[in-house]
Amino acid sequence: MAGKRTLVDGGTVVLMDAEGTILDGGAVLIQGDRIAALLEPDAHRPADAQVIDATGRLVIPGLVNTHGHAAMSLLRGLADDLPLMTWLNNYILPAEAALVAPDFVYWGTLLSSAEMLKSGTTTFADMYYFRDQVAQATIDAGIRAVSGPIVIGCPAPDFPTPKASLAAAAAFMERYQDHPTLVPSVSAHALYTTPLPAVEAAFQLAKAHDAVFQIHTLEDPSENATAREATGMGVVEALDSIGVLRPGTVLAHGIYLSDEDMERIAAGGAGIAHNPQSNMKLGIPKAAPVTAALAAGIPVGLGTDGPASNNALDMFGAMDAAARIQKFHLGDPATLPAETIFRMATMGGAQALNLHDEIGSLEPGKRADIVLLDMQRPGLTPLYSVYSHLVYAVRGSDVDTVIVNGRIVVRDRRILTVDEGAVMEHARGFGDRVREVMDGFQ
Numbered sequence: 001m002a003g004k005r006t007l008v009d010g011g012t013v014v015l016m017d018a019e020g021t022i023l024d025g026g027a028v029l030i031q032g033d034r035i036a037a038l039l040e041p042d043a044h045r046p047a048d049a050q051v052i053d054a055t056g057r058l059v060i061p062g063l064v065n066t067h068g069h070a071a072m073s074l075l076r077g078l079a080d081d082l083p084l085m086t087w088l089n090n091y092i093l094p095a096e097a098a099l100v101a102p103d104f105v106y107w108g109t110l111l112s113s114a115e116m117l118k119s120g121t122t123t124f125a126d127m128y129y130f131r132d133q134v135a136q137a138t139i140d141a142g143i144r145a146v147s148g149p150i151v152i153g154c155p156a157p158d159f160p161t162p163k164a165s166l167a168a169a170a171a172f173m174e175r176y177q178d179h180p181t182l183v184p185s186v187s188a189h190a191l192y193t194t195p196l197p198a199v200e201a202a203f204q205l206a207k208a209h210d211a212v213f214q215i216h217t218l219e220d221p222s223e224n225a226t227a228r229e230a231t232g233m234g235v236v237e238a239l240d241s242i243g244v245l246r247p248g249t250v251l252a253h254g255i256y257l258s259d260e261d262m263e264r265i266a267a268g269g270a271g272i273a274h275n276p277q278s279n280m281k282l283g284i285p286k287a288a289p290v291t292a293a294l295a296a297g298i299p300v301g302l303g304t305d306g307p308a309s310n311n312a313l314d315m316f317g318a319m320d321a322a323a324r325i326q327k328f329h330l331g332d333p334a335t336l337p338a339e340t341i342f343r344m345a346t347m348g349g350a351q352a353l354n355l356h357d358e359i360g361s362l363e364p365g366k367r368a369d370i371v372l373l374d375m376q377r378p379g380l381t382p383l384y385s386v387y388s389h390l391v392y393a394v395r396g397s398d399v400d401t402v403i404v405n406g407r408i409v410v411r412d413r414r415i416l417t418v419d420e421g422a423v424m425e426h427a428r429g430f431g432d433r434v435r436e437v438m439d440g441f442q
């Protein structure tokens with residue numbers, strides 16, 4: 001492939017290939033938008049490549065955030081410390097109905113994209129309204145995004161009905177079919193908010209475009225009862241009945257999955273997005289059965305969930321929380337060791353999104369989505385185990401350089417693609433509007 005060559009040289013390169021290779025003092029050769037080669041420490045270096053000195057740095061695959069609602073960064077901290085359904089029905093849904101518009105979504109998504117890039121996320125799956133503004137913001141930021149049309153059974157800020165949303169959706173799917181960073185996806189909010197026929201119509205659109213399908217699944221214990229009333233089936237059985245559980249479908253949360261549900265999911269090939277920080281903050285008294293899901297062969301990725309329910313978008317925090325919640329819940333410090341957690345945040349997420357041939361590891365032929373971490377810091381010195389540090393010690397603020405699709409988007413902790421000051425100025429402006437609207441509710 002044509003394109004300029006860049007060499008990330010001299011760091012400790014964590015490939016996340018099947019063998020778990022680590023090249024101490026190795027190099028990654030990038031050509032255009034893809035990884036051309038991994039070079040051993042003593043291998044010949046091409047003379048014509050632009051060099052990024054990675055001495056003292058960890059070089060890792062870009063992190064994959066498998067679930068979120070990026071534009072909700074403009075609602076972060078608006079309402080916290082509440083049960084899920086109170087938070088959703090009394091605060092978030094009314095605030096969204098009053099405020100969410102194309103410019104709100106564009107700037108909120110741009111703000112979150114900057115936050116995610118600066119903390120090492122190079123791909124995120126998004127579920128939100130105003131698909132065109134989400135897409136444009138992610139393209140402007142230079143982050144890879146899995147995003148697109150959404151259906152929900154109540155009037156949404158962008159479309160009054162699922163039917164109207166889907167009527168306009170095919171054009172979006174076609175427009176971005178071969179886009180280098182915007183991976184088109186279709187979402188249905190959840191079976192408790194959206195009738196099964198509308199979920200099926202959304203899924204069929206995703207299937208027709210061989211696209212990722214996203215749906216919230218069993219975040220709350222009431223969801224099975226609600227589904228049984230409406231369909232005579234539990235949530236996962238209902239989704240199975242319309243063919244949803246195939247590779248490329250991402251079930252967000254999956255906290256209340258039964259063994260039978262996991263058998264169905266494993267047989268179908270769908271993935272799970274695990275969001276431990278959001279789940280814990282909402283006081284959900286149960287950890288998603290991640291250890292069991294992995295044992296069943298289900299692809300499990302990590303997610304932050306939206307910035308209004310987490311409230312951070314730092315995948316290093318998600319990794320740390322995923323390890324701790326599972327060990328705590330099972331009373332077993334050996335469950336989900338650090339390497340397994342880091343794999344979930346990279347290849348696991350790529351597999352859940354059915355993008356494992358393109359991203360998730362540093363291997364020749366894959367997209368050049370690469371993150372450099374500055375390890376010359378008090379909290380990271382000395383270094384005995386790369387994976388232990390990655391999961392338990394590194395924070396998003398240790399990210400130094402980020403490359404997405406072969407393009408340097410963060411360098412020396414500065415984002416190069418967007419004017420961060422201008423984005424925050426817009427965010428403060430939206431904050432004033434949010435305050436006015438919420439004052440009017442009380």
Ligand SMILES: [Zn+2]
Nearest residue numbers: 068252305306
């Ligand atoms: Zn969510």
